Amino acid sequence: MTETHAPHVPETLYKSLTDSVRRLVDFTIRSQCDATIIESVRAKVDAAADELGRALIPGAFGVQQKINGSSLAWGNAVIGLRNALAPPLDIHHDDDGTVWAETTLGAAYEGPGGQVHGGVCALLLDHVLGATAHKPGRPAVTGTLTIRYEKGTALGPIRITAHIDRVEGVKTFAVGHIATPEGMTVRAEGVFIHPRRPTS
């Protein structure tokens, strides 16, 4: 009964499928084809989804703990390897505590014409600021997040950077920003909370 349990599928194959779906999402927004083609493509997409849906996890992907203590979040809206909504961000942790990610945002992330949706900026900043506070086995949750929009963020390449400003008890105060090749566009401050450990 291989269809009721997740069989071994190479990670690269999931990545490849998700990249293909991401391209389809982009073309769905940008296609200028006529109604005959749109209808033909819709039928093909339905057939592909029917095949893929023959065996499904009952709910969302969840966060699976791996043996080495790290976690597998392939469904995550920002970093998920199998989530075509995610850019996805590849989060880097430098030795000095800086956390950063680079990506290129296309048509699917648009708000004002030609610009990244302000809420998408908030989405990405929440994740990267939060990553400064997360430790293996010690998840942190967002307490508050404040976003200051200094100018519009053009669609295209961006870099998101964050670092810890200070730690007070269970609270980690992180700051960060988004920059395009033309400079910094959005700043953020976040307070992330490590739930107190159970009494040991």
Added chain:
Amino acid sequence: MTETHAPHVPETLYKSLTDSVRRLVDFTIRSQCDATIIESVRAKVDAAADELGRALIPGAFGVQQKINGSSLAWGNAVIGLRNALAPPLDIHHDDDGTVWAETTLGAAYEGPGGQVHGGVCALLLDHVLGATAHKPGRPAVTGTLTIRYEKGTALGPIRITAHIDRVEGVKTFAVGHIATPEGMTVRAEGVFIHPRRPTS
């Protein structure tokens, strides 16, 4: 040369295609099929995208002004009819100034296991709070947005509500929140700015 200009395609057909792509995105996260099927589906998705991509808008969709003064934002990351990343939100404006939207968030919006990504909450709140300040022909841009996470937001049905707290000159101060059937989970405050009109 119908392929170089957007021909007339019924809005319902775009909506239907986008709904199908949204289902494919969900199944791409949740499929438990084996490698043979994943590879087969990838090839089908590529073929469908190739067909859809025969004629494309050069960049993003943009925001097109309609004759009646309203705007067409089919590519928008939150409300876009043709954007499979968008839930999409259908924004309601009540007579008393309340702005609200209801949607159901599935696997593609996950952050912590079983919960909506905190950044997705910020994304949706940014849009709904901003909608309190937008007027036809008078766009408002986000100045600052502050999000307070009071508890996790379970995946499933949510309602996002906002209203204007006060207006000071070019600044509109809006407040709002997200609620699940179990109650309020995230609060937000935003300052939205109407760029000054040109001297008349």
